Amino acid sequence: MPDWLPRFYTAAALIDARPLTAEEMPEHVFEALVEGRIGEIDLEEIDDTVPIEEPEISFAETRPGLAQRPLRALALARLCRALPLAEDLARWLAPGTITVIACRPAGLAGDLAIVLAQLIEAEHPTRKLNLVCSSGRAHAPETKPLDAVAGFWKDALAEGRGAHLLILGDAAQLPRRMARLLPPVLQLGPPDREVVAAALSLGDPGPLTGDCALPPDAALARLGADAWRLALRLPDLAGRAAELRRLTEVAAAGTKEAGPVLEDLCLDGPVAAAARRLVADIAAWRAGRIAWSQMTRSLLIHGEPGTGKTWLARAVAGSAGLPLVTASLAEWQAAGHLGDMLREMRAAFARARSAAPCVLILDELDAAGSRASGDRHAVSYRAQVIAGLLQELDGVLGLEGVLVLATTNDARAIDPALLRPGRIDRVLALPRPSPAAVRAILARLVAALPVTLPGASIGGADLDRLSRRATGRSPAELDAALREAQSRAREAGRPVAAADIAAALGFGREDPAVLRRVAVHEAGHAVMLHHTGRGRITGARIGMGGGHVAVEDLPLLDTRAGLEDQLACCLAGRAAEELILGAPTTGAGGGAASDLGRATQLAAEIERGYGLGAGLLWQADPGAALATDPALAARVEAHLQRALRRARATLIAERPRLEALTARLLAERVIEGDPFAAPRTAPADPRWGAGAGADAAAVTAPAAGSPTHPASTEARHGGA
Template sequence: MTQNFPSLPGFSAAKSHLLEHAQTVSDLFERISHVDDDVPGWPEPEGIPDDAPLLGPPAPAPLNGAHCLQALAILQLAKTFEDRALTAMMRDGRPVCLTLPDHDMGEIVETAAQALYPEAFAVGRSGKIWRAPEAATSGKTIIALAEVKLRSFLHEGHSVLMLTSSEQTASSQVQDLVGHDLNLAPISHEMILGVLTLTHTPTSPGVTDALVETLPTSTKLCRLTTLKLIMAFQADTAVEVAQRLSRFAAAAPQKAGPKLSDVFGQEEAVAAFMQLQEDLNSWQAGEVSWEEVTSSLLLYGLPGTGKTLLPTAFTNSAGLPLIKTSYADCQKAGHQGDMLRALDMAVNEAINSAPSVLFIDEIDAFYARSSEVHNSRYMIGVVTGLLTQIDRVNATAGVVLVGATNHLTIVDEAVVRAGRFDRHIAIAPLNLAAITSFLQAKLGDVVEARELRHIAARMIGATGAEIDDFIRKTRTLAREVKSNISDRILRRAADLYLPCPDTPLLRRIAAHEAGHLLVGHLLKMPRATLARVTSKGGAVLRDQRIMQTDKKLNDDIAMLLAGRAAEQLLCNSISNGAGCGIDSDLAKATRLALQAETQFGFAENIMLWHDIPHPPRPFDIPHDLASRATERLKAAEAKATTLLSDNQPALMKIADTLFEAREIEGRALDLLLEAATNMDAVKEPVFEGKDAPTTNEAPFSVQYPRDLQAHLILRKA
């Protein structure tokens, strides 16, 4: 590996700076006499073969690590400003702001800037350097006093280079003055090797290759603190410097806990975080700007699905600090002022720890400012404060913002818009394949795959937290009986801790979800991607519409109410399953019906927009509006009932198949819907035996066609 270090930007200035600050000229001359001369008056070096071995030990005088780091900072500055561009920037009149990796780097860079650009900062010239005060100790008084000096520079007509970092702060008035805002170029292998040729034992090309292999990656170099860099350069030889750098980088505490590789069944979210990790590494290496990185993600889904696990796994994988806060964490600090102060403290910690991750949980608890909730004026101030802090985070390079909510629909629109949370990712309960993979990763070395699949089938729809809980209980049971985990222990744990299948309940849920599937298919709605039946309820996942018309909206309501209609048709009754909570079928249908009458302009005689609280409260809905919305709901349910009655054989086929499989997705679901809607009419039951079975005999003791088997059991529910 051949390096032409004298051509490295700033190399000549770094060499001159080290010569000026060497403890003895002879000591420095011994160290850098092999470097091509590019300093005026520097003696011509004697030629050294490319394959020259390491020379003898360096002079006994210890190296000053701070001087070495100042030389490195000169190379970083030269890269940042393209050698001599800083002087031109400062002539514009507005301050140039340079953001540094940490507070301790300020003094190092100040010295380096004066060495690299002596004409800009010479006595009597206009250039001045100002360092922002440290945020950890800065109150308003300290900031004001520090800025007095800056203001005096500006009043006197000086051009100013402002040095700041995530640990330093300046008032908004000062920040508004900045004309050029840059980040100090990250450390590269070439810069490290260039400084080592000036400060440590000269090396042959072969040794240079060994140094490159020993040095940590550029990403890890960028994360080393100023103090660790100084300590590394105090080593006696170049090889020892590289070894120290590698050791310091490896010594960064490795977080215990889950990594992204431990997250199952959330392919989109894991892929997004892995891409973010790559982009973060590229940004730290100076290959991309922070503006090119999608650095804000909003995770939404049911409780326990892994919304908290994902940012934790990401920070563990990326080796970043995780700063957590939530509505509850802020609220317990006190009333509005204290609450916003607590949020501000969390944001400051994330900014001061950059690169870092700020995780804001319970985003939905802040409510939407348009919602007519109790103390809504108070909440307007809180949400406005949240927006201000989100904007601060997104304006800070190196801070990743992750939010989480159980109810995306009730989050303030200004919070979730692009520019605040650029990417929204649904976090759904795990499917059968993901649960099997989860169990396989945790128990696969001691339990047969067949048994794991059996247990996974009983846990369809479980969250990652619930699977973890089951695994912990299984391990506890094994310790209690003083046994290793085995198929027998796993089956016993399943019988103890997993809900026993309730056949009538599962049949009813299968009928309910079959109603959604069939009506959606017949009305040519967006494709259903997954259908699931569990003892805790069912689900159908479907692509969402982009735009509504009156007809499409009525079809959507019919599909939402088709679960109720299917239960009535196959079970002779309806359950409360369609109306539990603000995300239930009936709640969604009600909101659509109200929106049709009040927001979308679909009402026959009224064309007036007004807002609807979510969830809508009965006492907020005028009687005439409630009547019109109810008529729309009843008409949609009647439409669903007619469609299901006319296609009852298909409904039973789908319900039966869904009950047997518990979960169907993708292409298999498409084929089921096509087959069911194209099947022949239901045949009469055929008995095997002399007489029909009595009501006391077990289900399916009579061999009906499979479609009728489902129907018979459902009617008994």
């Protein structure tokens, strides 16, 4: 038996035994007056209230006890679990004490206020208390929640010997100026099985099994106040339990319709762990086990287009059972001029505040720009947008219950003031899915395909072949390919086959020459990364569309020598093509994210961003200055040429290792983990080639004590 249950039964008996005095009208009359249902009141009932000179009448004889009022019994159970000793309540009533309770769901705050007032009347009838409830029936219907809070604050600041107690609902948030001065808020989380069982036991002490079994805690946490009222209106235990099970199923179905949950996504790595921790923290906060200030309240998810950033944010909301408020910079800007844009921005944040607890998704955060950008076009507009966004973020993050999840394709384009901790608590990279995740995504998509005609099914071997060739594709690409495959199958009048998916993914005939060039290129990157110790290689893959090498634990702070190592690693793919195949191709260039693009930007930053080149002059966007500054362009070109020569010299010395890794990539296509890590078993894989096993197993670790980035990062390299 929980240690708070004796306190609950004692308190329930005291409340039920309270006498009805002349000053107290019947409960249903009082409630009708407070709720504005005057037409339902029989005026004779008011006239028939007990006169002062008559003796007290037993409470049990005049109105139902808590056993017939399960919502109030539930409120009392939650209160007694939070205050398991009678002395705990007495401390609240000490003269001058100020106590704030946050009740979830908000609609149950009124019942909590009534029960608390009744318990105080029964146990401490002489204590003076200022009790205010900002949500529910403890204040007049015309009183706004914030008015009630303001009135409470005014009374608390006034001189007086009484105690002050404020009950908040989720929709009535405590203003920041008050929150900073008041004691920590007591979090009364949503009802769970333990408190529900205690409340129902007052009317029926039978076991909660079989037809009377209650749903799990996570399901009960999704129920709003109306659902609790609907379920507990029924007179018998079995009916109440059955209705709770039905309503939790309805709530779960509504959550699935609103969006995915984390189990629907095939995530792995640091981002998956962070998302699961966030959902667990929200559950702990809603249960009152942790304070809102103890958890991550804002997150920026960045990654390439199509990796599922917004989908992940929606899945966090779905798994946490929180409503979604979505907004994007593009939507705000489409509203019109600056004033319209700022109005839409404020409206989105206002919706989040009124919907708390909720998840606010801010898509395309980079569209706000940065005040440090070298682009002087519309600089005043950009500064005002960022200032407005900073103000709104500060306002919403100071409240309990609003989790902000922002997304972007380019975190570097966001103003630094937006990214500081306190506004964005954490920045997470969402890479393209790993080989295992690709297979899981394909398996989930295939399992959802309708099979309306007889024909061949897609088996495990088909999925293995498809996922092997699809590694490196984004979830959006895989999803689009499955839709295209269904269209092809419908046209042919048959179920979807593996060949349809392969065709939709663009898997035509593989060209051995192209695959070999891609393997040489990626092997060059990997060998140079291994040689310089620039991070820990976590995998490599190749395909007809290119390849990449994934790296974690990149240095957080770098010297000039470290940046030159990075330049050499960027250009090692091109150097490997020159060394092994005689000439490079366009695979090292083509865009800002390509090997040449990244190397050029890094070399420019060495000169004009980090002060590690010929001078200390700083520029906001050194890469953009290359077109107008011939001297800077010449120095950047010199950096690139030195890096290419160094990479070529290193690969000449490491040629056996380079050729061995090329052969392995051609044979396996996907390598998970560090390809140069020592194998756990003695024999080297024969696919590495004769005589290459010892070299392939050798490890060159990063220097001891070198700083590493705390978060996992995937470094992508251009393919052929």
